[in-house]
Amino acid sequence: MRAGFTCDRCLQSLRLSVRAQVSNVRPGYVSGSRRKHHLASPIAGGLESRQKSRIQPKELQESSKRLTSSAARPRVQASSAGPSQHLNEARTLLKPNNLFHPFSKSPAHAIRQRAEFIKQNAFCPHPSHQQTRLPDSPHDPEARKDPHGALPPAHSHFECPDCGVPIYCSEEHWMDDFEAHLEVCETIRQINEDDHDLHSGRFFPEFSYPGPQDDNFVINMTNWDTFLYTREFEAINNDRSMRQVTRMLTYPITVGSVLHELSPYGIKKGGRLTVEGLKSMAALRYTLHPPRTGEGTDIAGLRLKAPPVRIFILGARAESSLPRDVWLQLTHMFPRAIIQLIFIGPEAMANRDSEFPLPERTPANPFGGIVEDRLGPQMKITTYVDYFHTMHQAQYFHPYDPYFDCFMLFHPGLGHPASSFEWAETLPQLLETKVPIICTGYTQWDMDRDIKWVHEKCAGEFDILLEPGENIFRSLRWDLNDLDPHDVSCGNWGIWAFRGKRYEATYKNE
Ligand SMILES: [Zn+2]
Ligand SMILES: [Zn+2]
Numbered sequence: 001m002r003a004g005f006t007c008d009r010c011l012q013s014l015r016l017s018v019r020a021q022v023s024n025v026r027p028g029y030v031s032g033s034r035r036k037h038h039l040a041s042p043i044a045g046g047l048e049s050r051q052k053s054r055i056q057p058k059e060l061q062e063s064s065k066r067l068t069s070s071a072a073r074p075r076v077q078a079s080s081a082g083p084s085q086h087l088n089e090a091r092t093l094l095k096p097n098n099l100f101h102p103f104s105k106s107p108a109h110a111i112r113q114r115a116e117f118i119k120q121n122a123f124c125p126h127p128s129h130q131q132t133r134l135p136d137s138p139h140d141p142e143a144r145k146d147p148h149g150a151l152p153p154a155h156s157h158f159e160c161p162d163c164g165v166p167i168y169c170s171e172e173h174w175m176d177d178f179e180a181h182l183e184v185c186e187t188i189r190q191i192n193e194d195d196h197d198l199h200s201g202r203f204f205p206e207f208s209y210p211g212p213q214d215d216n217f218v219i220n221m222t223n224w225d226t227f228l229y230t231r232e233f234e235a236i237n238n239d240r241s242m243r244q245v246t247r248m249l250t251y252p253i254t255v256g257s258v259l260h261e262l263s264p265y266g267i268k269k270g271g272r273l274t275v276e277g278l279k280s281m282a283a284l285r286y287t288l289h290p291p292r293t294g295e296g297t298d299i300a301g302l303r304l305k306a307p308p309v310r311i312f313i314l315g316a317r318a319e320s321s322l323p324r325d326v327w328l329q330l331t332h333m334f335p336r337a338i339i340q341l342i343f344i345g346p347e348a349m350a351n352r353d354s355e356f357p358l359p360e361r362t363p364a365n366p367f368g369g370i371v372e373d374r375l376g377p378q379m380k381i382t383t384y385v386d387y388f389h390t391m392h393q394a395q396y397f398h399p400y401d402p403y404f405d406c407f408m409l410f411h412p413g414l415g416h417p418a419s420s421f422e423w424a425e426t427l428p429q430l431l432e433t434k435v436p437i438i439c440t441g442y443t444q445w446d447m448d449r450d451i452k453w454v455h456e457k458c459a460g461e462f463d464i465l466l467e468p469g470e471n472i473f474r475s476l477r478w479d480l481n482d483l484d485p486h487d488v489s490c491g492n493w494g495i496w497a498f499r500g501k502r503y504e505a506t507y508k509n510e
Contacts, residue, residue, distance in 0.1 A: 415453030
């Protein structure tokens with residue numbers, strides 16, 4: 001059975017390793033371990049043999065040393081197994097009770113690299129150091145530092161033994177600032193375990209997404225649980241799996257939850273949608289939820305279809321590289337609509353190295369868009385590595401229509417000192433289109449800063465469509481900022497929406 005799922009080359013090395021194991025190991029041991037591990041052992045054994053063949057003996061020794069020393073730490077769930085068995089476990093399958101590892105001693109190469117990156121780029125947050133940059137917010141540990149502090153800035157080299165992330169420059173500073181660190185330590189430890197979970201090699205049933213929605217079931221968007229249940233996801237009974245899957249799904253579902261006719265945001269008291277918001281959403285819902293037309297598969301059943309709804313995702317970064325299955329969830333929420341996702345931004349191709357080089361800029365494709373049109377009849381995704389304002393000035397997307405268009409900005413950092421200048425030109429153009437602009441923020445502070453900036457730049461020229469507040473479909477997983485590990489945030493924490501003001505024509509004598 002194993003052969004059916006394995007490519008020829010792997011199979012060959014598997015056979016070799018099986019033969020080698022059989023000759024080395026006493027038969028009694030093999031049968032014993034089989035009984036214990038049942039299904040997991042053939043897969044684990046296969047992976048282990050493949051990886052072993054690539055590892056140099058010296059590296060192997062080092063990693064076994066590393067693992068034994070980490071086993072000595074009290075925090076790690078030590079087992080009675082010898083070093084070699086430990087090695088096997090770490091190389092193949094991290095168990096749920098063995099997910100915590102200090103970053104620099106992690107069994108996963110990618111995480112060790114990340115530890116190196118943090119050590120080289122992040123600065124110790126202890127208040128006795130000089131300030132390295134302007135503080136982002138009053139909660140930023142940088143705000144506690146004095147520009148003329150006693151000590152020069154120092155990189156984060158000391159790993160907190162409880163959360164395993166390099167944060168302070170030395171053990172003394174970590175102990176001295178322990179009270180401040182304690183506020184985030186538990187959360188960072190959870191991030192550590194969640195990151196190791198992704199590298200654990202376990203099977204991820206939560207990442208198998210359901211297909212089209214059954215006509216007989218209505219989606220309930222009260223919260224994540226009701227949504228996943230009514231969308232017929234495999235039952236997720238584990239908090240960690242829930243965190244992993246919501247981190248991905250937050251992107252399509254956040255957009256969907258605002259646009260959908262069964263949106264949890266309404267105009268009732270406390271529902272956060274404003275009257276202006278209802279007008280805009282009603283227009284889009286008209287296109288997104290067309291009435292049934294008696295469409296069929298033969299010629300007699302052909303019906304005219306409405307044009308696609310264009311969702312412009314501006315300043316796109318990680319969300320553009322999400323698996324397409326995740327984005328297709330959006331079409332399953334709107335089974336009779338056609339949706340065109342347009343990712344725009346200089347970083348829109350981040351993490352998509354396999355799609356390089358970018359298409360040439362031709363008269364037919366003047367901005368070198370990457371088109372993905374084989375995602376089924378309902379969805380098309382186009383990506384442009386450019387600024388929206390450049391394309392807008394070229395009238396590339398004209399005309400805009402409030403019935404068919406909407407802007408989505410995932411944590412744009414409108415008011416962030418490092419990025420607000422990039423948005424300064426875009427904002428008036430977005431307001432001019434009179435199309436809804438949905439924004440999210442990493443934290444309350446991040447979102448409030450964006451709103452304040454929009455008020456400063458364009459006071460009186462826009463209407464709020466959705467009152468700012470926590471996003472019902474935020475990511476339940478927390479993430480680290482590798483440049484500043486004390487900065488913990490989660491994807492799409494908050495949500496709000498606005499739109500350029502529309503002036504209704506009024507008659508004098510009525
Ligand atoms: Zn320090
Ligand atoms: Zn800690």
